[in-house]
Amino acid sequence: MTASPVSAPLSSGQRHPLRVLLSLVSEEKGRVARAVASSVINKIFDVMPEILIGTALDVVVRGKDSFVAQIGITDPVQQLTLLGIATFLIWFGESLFEYFYQILWRGLAQDVQHRLRILCYDHAQHLPTSFYEENRSGDLVAVLNDDINQLERFLDRGANELIQTFAAVILVGAVFFIVSPLIAVIAFTPVPAIIAGAFWFQRRAQARYDAVRARAGGLGARLTTNLQGLQTIRAFGAEVRETAALTKESLGYVEANRAAIRVSSAFIPIIRMAILSGFLATFLIGGWLTLTGQMQVGAYGLLVFLTQRLLWPMTGLAEIADLYERAMASTRRILRLLDEPRGEPHGEHDATVSGRFEIDHVGFRYTTGPGGVTDINLAIRAGETVALVGPTGSGKSTLIKLLGLFIRPQKGRITLDGVPLADWSGERLRKSMAWVPQEVTLFAGSIADNIAYGKPAASREEVEAAARMAEADGFIRDLPDGYESQIGEYGQKLSGGQRQRIALARALLIDPAILILDEATSAVDNETEAAIQRSLAKMKGKRTVILVAHRLSTVVHADAIHVMDGGRIIQSGSHDRLVECPGLYRTLWNIQTGHAEMA
Structure with missing residues (x-):
């Protein structure tokens, strides 16, 4: 498409999903017009046989008195020859424009699908962390894949069939009224019943297809979780139990589909009976008019054939309505995703970051569960190494999410270099902060590619320098292909400690003013912990480092240690000072060093 794939974000507001869908092709009016014209012309050729x-029939019965004779060709053989040539040209034209409309509609469907998927993915990348904490990733995958595919199927088939159905009604209706207004009125009698049936179906089907889409999301979430956790499933011998759980989820999806299918399957038999009434009326009344000499045999044959051509395509309204309702249910889910507010900062302040934080009476509580922080007051100087320690659930991770602006404080304010955090440019913040989480995410590819993830244009020398700073260069060079070694999906070919050091190298490569390590040493061996400690010692004073740790041996050299419990900071000081004073830090230190009796 000519438009940018992420231009003009969509929003549902009070708009009908169909209007939102049409807005996706509004910038392709010329292309849509050509597709519509090809569909209509194809239907004109389709009706002409x-x-x-x-x-x-008129030529065979009436010979020289036939309709064709009125254009100057009186010989019946020549008349039939002319009709044969016309038949060839009509069939050729029908085939040609069928090719055109398929190319145009399918191409348009593919482009809309692509644009919408990129639009949704781009929006999902900027949603706050809380969205992913409260929603299943499988639901998001279902929206980005299956729901968007439903829209593609509707545009690919349903739009053309809808246009051709209406074109057939208009074209055939015109011929009917020219030939016999009486039979035209009779033949059109079932049309209101057919349209009413389509609306009845649409109302009954909507809730059922919403349920189908919801079940599809649940099934996708289960599959995603299980495939990511196969090792855990095998380790606990839970294969049978998980298969049973997936079977239950899949059967729920099947049952939701069956409920929708029961409604859609009832539509065609009802429409068949309406069609039968119109066909019989044309067949009997037209026959009587022909027998009494009020209508020519050719005209009678024409009307009988055209009755089928008029009414039978309307059975396709059931399939079109089915595609339409699936598409609208998918559109509603897509719009709910796009209506989620972004969590990225939208400020304009753009300056070099030194890394000085001021946290003033900050509070945050989760709406979906316990946890959070209360009345946090903290000052972090630029270039300082600060550690946050405390038991699980004490608020450490919440505080660093607030500092990284992944979530926003509900009370108080946070400033960076004296400027409110929300006023900073999102791009500047992301270039100035680097994050090393406990659960490292690496991507399929080479080690060099993963280290350079935040700076794709980095030279090999820069990549290797970052690896040396992270104490990763040694083990990388010991691998058969060195920096070009392929690490597999999620870095599964590497140990946990190796993944952690690559993640640290990736963070250091962008030379951030602020480095946040969230439990980066909690699950690594002593060698990796020592390597990370040496790396931190090298950068001390050069950047602001914020450590979150359970393993207190990692934080002993921090400039300041803040002990958290129950969402509050209850102690602050250096390691030596905190060990000397009674309190939670000394208790934790004694437990970890094997001197619990001293607490």
Whole structure:
């Protein structure tokens, strides 16, 4: 498409999902017009063979007095020859424009699918951390994949069929009224019943297809979780139990689909009976008019054939309505995602970051569970190494999420270099902060590619320098392919300590003013912990480092240690000072060093 794939974010507001869907193709009006024109022209050619059959019957029965004779060709053989040539040209035209409309509609469907998927993915990347804490990743995958595919299927098939159905009604109706207004009125009698049936179906199906999409999200979430946790499933011998759980989820999806199918399956038989009434009326009344000499045989044959052409395509309204309702249910889910507010800062302040934080009476509580922080007051100087320690659930991770602006404080304020954190440019913040989490995410590819993830244009010398600073260069060079070694999905070919050091190298490569390590040493061996400690010692005073740790041996050299419990800071000081004073820090230190009796 000509538009940027992430231009003009969509929002549902009070708009109908169909209007939102149409807005996706609004910038392709010329292309849509060509697709619509190809569909209509194809339908014109599609209707004409019935007219030729009626004309041929007229030639066979009336000979020199036929309709064709009125254009100057009186010989019946020549008339049939002309009709044969016309038939060839009509079939060729029909085939040609079928090719055109398929190319145009399918191409448009693919482009809309691509644009919408990129738009949704781009939006998802900027959602706050709280969104992912409260929603299943499988639901998001279902929206980005299955729901968007539903829209593609509707545009690929449903839009063309809808246009051609209406074109057939108009074209055939015009011929009917020209040939016999009486039969036209009779033949059109079932149309209101068919349309009413389509609306009835649409109302009944909407809730059922919403349920189908919700079940699809649940099934996707279960599959995603299980595939990521296969090792844990095997380790606990839970294969049978997890298969049973997946079977239950899959059956729920099947049952939701069956409920929708029961409604859609009832539509065609009802429409068949409406069609039968119109066909029988044309068949009997037209036959009577022909027998009494009020209508020519050719005209009678034409109307009988066209009755089928008029009414039978309307059975396709059931399939179109089915595609439409699935597409609208998917659109509603997509819009709910796009309506989620972004968590990224939208400020404009853009300056070099030194790394000085001021936290003033900050509070935050989760709406979906316990945890958070209360009345936090803290000053972090630029270039200082600060540690946050405390038991699980004490608020450490919440505080660093607030500092990284992954969540926003509900009370108080946080400033960076004297400027409110929310006023900073999001791009500047991300370039100035680096994060090393406990659960490292690496991507399939080489070690060099993963280290350079935050700075793709980095030279090999820069990559290797970052690896040396993270104490990773040695083990990397011992690998058969060195920095070009392929690490597999999630870095599964590496040990936990190796992944952690690569993550640290990745963070250091961008030379951040602020480095946050969230439990980066909690699950590594002593050698990796010592390597990370040496790395931290090298950068002391050069950047602001914020450590979150359970393993207190990692933080002994920090400039300041803040002990958290119950969402509050209860102690602060250096390691030596905190060990000397009674309190939680000394208790934790004694437990970890094997001197619990001293607490």
